[in-house]
Amino acid sequence: MIVIGGGPAGYVAAIRAAQLGFKTACVDAFERGGKASLGGTCLNVGCIPSKAMLDSSERFEMVQHELVDHGILVEGASLDLGKMLARKDAVVDKMSGGIAYLFKKNKVTSLHGLGRLVRQDQGGWVVGVGEQEFAAKHVIIATGSSPRELPLAPFGGHVMDNAGALALDRVPGKLGVIGAGVIGVELGSVWRRLGAQVTVLEALPGFLQAADPAVAREALKQLQKQGLEFHFGVKIARIEQTEAGVSVTYAEGDQEVTAQFDKLIVAIGRVPNTQGLGAQDVGLELDERGFIKADSHYRTNLPNVYAIGDVIGGAMLAHKAEEEGVAVAELLAGQAGHVNYNVIPWVIYTSPEIAWAGLTEAQAKEQGYDIKSGQFPFSANGRAAGHNDTRGFVKVVADAKTDRILGVHMIGPNVSELIGETVAVMEFAGSSEDLARIVHAHPTLSEVVKEAALGVEKRTIHA
Incomplete structure (x- = not known):
């Protein structure tokens, strides 16, 4: 198997395929600082470095404006932007090196360069990487996406x-x-x-x-x-x-x-990376926006060629891409690989954080559900008060007939971590009653989730 693309979709697909017994290579062209760097956009210039900078900048603001409320006085705080950027780069280097280690551990061959489909060969494919060619029975395309330019202002300069x-x-x-x-x-x-x-x-x-x-x-x-x-x-x-x-x-x-x-x-927004892939030369079918067409099992119109991640559209999220990488490898191994797209969490790492999964109230009504909902504020939570951050709330939306949770929506401290619990309950078709009956440690922010679930039946305890 050859995987083209070393981002979240590609490197996860390669590792899982190797675990399942495939002789696997991963081709990736991403470079950072003139050196090959696995992990794609997410790890190198997206998810990971942006979260490092968000954390650093939030700490800088906390020192300047928020610690005084805790009785901590800091005078003369200043910014060393160079050191902040160096820390961000060090985080990226560590994580990219971690993927290289995982490739070695799982016996995945790493090939640096731009992978392209060259021709069919004995039921499989020949993939070109620079001047070299490699043969494989299966090819998984996971080339990701790139930022969309404004025609009025191409990237460059300011x-x-x-x-x-x-x-x-x-x-x-x-x-x-x-x-x-x-x-x-x-x-x-x-x-x-x-x-x-x-x-x-x-x-x-x-x-x-x-x-x-x-x-x-x-x-x-x-x-x-x-x-x-x-x-x-x-x-x-x-x-x-x-x-x-x-x-x-x-x-x-x-x-x-x-x-x-x-x-x-x-x-x-972002556009799919299909340039240089050889799509036109081999007849790989793209849609009108340039995304690779793939069915529910990630099969393209070409035999033994599959596509996953941003390059097939849908939610452009690293965790969605990773799960598609696992699913396609397992399907090719004869297992039941599957991604439940109805409960994929979305997170925005602002302050306060924003997270949601499933349907909004409006979407649920459009799909014909009678709904009921519960909401609970962080302002009534002891742990949030101790953190001095009581902004926001949690809302649980459920089916009025079955009580099955249809969606959960949050804004507040650390909701990027809190959303996972609700996704797990939704994955098992759980109800608001299930979520409300789970014992949550006290004092924790997670109690807001419990209280919001209790609120579906109008029986919150602490508000």
Whole structure:
């Protein structure tokens, strides 16, 4: 088996395939600092480094503004951005090295270069990697995605994608962000905490429209309170770069506005990486947006060629891609590999964090459910009070007839960790009663989840 792509989908597929007895190679072209670096976008310039910077910037803000409430006085705190970036890079190096170790441990051959389908051969495929060619019975394509450029402003200079936004050598005075999605608000939050004045421009009329409306309203309120400025329903007219920065002209309602920024982050979505794959040469079928067409077992239109992760579309989440990597390897080994797409968690690592899984109330009603819901605030939780962070709430949405949990929506401290419990209950088709009857340690933030589940039947204890 040859896996093309060493990101979350690809490296996990390669490891699982090797565990199942396949002789496996993984081809990956990603480089960082001029050296091969496994892990793809997520590990190198996405999930991992952004979370490292979010954590560092949050600690910097805590020292400046929040420790005083704990009776801890800090004077003269200053930022060493170079050291902060070096720490981020060290985290990435460690994790990428960890994948290389796992490849060695599981006897996965690592090939550096751009993999491409060359031709069919004896029921299998020949894959080219640079000047070399390798034969395999099965090929799994896991080439991921790349940031979408604005036609008005290709990446370069003062206009940055997520990678550029994680490598600034100084804090910009004024930072513009086009796109109020996950990447935009996370990266905007990093630089706002470090001292930038951040303005977010979004084409859609509202904030986080995929999330529960109450969660989205609370998130917007908290982010605005922190100093991020949002403009919704805007249409970008012109973007002009100068030596000093970027000028963005946009329409907001009936007004045309021109804003000046030192740097501009463009975070308007991602496009599939199929360039250089040889798709046209071998007849690999793509859809109208450039994603590889694959069925529910990840089979493409070509025999023995499979595709997983961002390159087939759907939720562009590393954990979704990883589970597809496990599933396709197990299917090829004759096992029952499967991903339940209905309970994949979504997380936004702002402060407070945002997380959800399953259906919103509106989505549940659209699908014909009669619903009931319960909600509980962190303000009534002892552990949250001890942390001095009582923002947000947890909401549980259930089927009124069966009590089965249809969705859980959270905003608050550490909800990225709390969502996992609810996903587990939903995976086993659990009810709000099941969740409410589980004994939760006291005092913990997880008690908010329990109380929200109790609230479905209007029997919360502590509110």
